[in-house]
Amino acid sequence: MRAALLESKKKISVGTQSDPVIPNDHVLVSVTSSAICGTDVSIWAGKMPANIPLIPGHECTGTVESIGSDVSRLKVGEKVVLNPLSSCSSCFYCVRGYTNLCLNGGLRGREVPGTFAEYISVKETEAFAFPDSVSFEAATNFVGLYTVVYSQRKAPYIPGGSVVVLGQGSSGLLHTQLAKISGAEKVIAITRSKWKLEVAKKLGADEIIPTGEVDPVKAVLELTDGLGADVVIETAGVEETMLQAFEMVRPAGTILQFGIGPEKISGVPGQSYYFKDITVIGSRAGLPEDFERSINLVASGKIDLEPLVTHHFPLEEIQKGFEFIDDGGDGGTLRAVIQVSS
Ligand SMILES: [Zn+2]
Ligand SMILES: [Zn+2]
Incomplete structure (x- = not known):
């Protein structure tokens, strides 16, 4: 063959x-x-x-x-x-x-x-x-x-809640669509690329944030009454967005770490596990x-x-x-x- x-x-x-x-x-x-x-x-x-x-x-x-x-x-x-x-x-x-x-x-x-x-x-x-x-x-x-479905099955609070999707590549766009049809009240799509944000909007995103133009953490806090999102789904797998997830999630919220990150990242706010009482969920395939x-x-x-x-x-x-x-x-x-x- x-x-x-x-x-x-x-x-x-x-x-x-x-x-x-x-x-x-x-x-x-x-x-x-x-x-x-x-x-x-x-x-x-x-x-x-x-x-x-x-x-x-x-x-x-x-x-x-x-x-x-x-x-x-x-x-x-x-x-x-x-x-x-x-x-x-x-x-x-x-x-x-x-x-x-x-x-x-x-x-x-x-x-x-x-x-x-x-x-x-x-x-x-x-x-x-x-x-x-x-x-x-x-x-x-x-x-x-199937990897997106598996990971969102592990995440709580999506129906009626706010969901941030960091990164709008093909997996990010699937997360955006799935969060919306799963009943999220507000899906916030974030990426640097403007045309991907337009696609995200067509596929169900309620809010779009272009990272090149605004501070994404500030923008998410403004869209969530200063609290942060119920669920933050990180799909880019890069240090910058993996760290932003800790700032965007509300106290007692959940980070779904979907993107395959670098081997090590520095600067993880270690005390937020305690003070923010957050849950971080990993997901493989x-x-x-x-x-x-x-x-x-x-x-x-x-x-x-x-x-x-x-x-x-x-x-x-x-x-x-x-x-x-x-x-x-x-x-x-x-x-x-x-x-x-x-
Ligand atoms: Zn693959
Ligand atoms: Zn086996």
């Missing part, structure tokens, strides 16, 4: 790889689209350790091409999105349902072979059928949405049930994934695609998708 191979730091080639085998409990998926995620770019740039050389990619959709003899949940020809995580089903965490923390599995395209390939073989429990009404390209964003919830939300029209894909590259130009995203895109970039086949 044709596949991309991350050979070394910042070097991807496209060539022939051996076809995957299909154990009895696996399905063979013919890959249509696979998005370039920030995590893929970090691996490509050598900023995140990975089992190189390997096939990169983890945000993938395609069609079930064939099924193993024990498979009953999926049928040949169904459109599917893949869980980005491979898990063992039997370790300490898997038996407790936390497949996102599996001791033996890992992320496709990092610990195990990835999805920028014509075919991939996965356990039937790691593929989720979605309706024809969602395009293969847009459906790659189910992988982002998601659980299989979050795919089902995400597919229901999109199938019913409550969440729109289509505006999130802004750029496309054929598999043969994958190196160019990674360089484009690594350079920050063109000023109008949310998600770039690699078209593996049509």
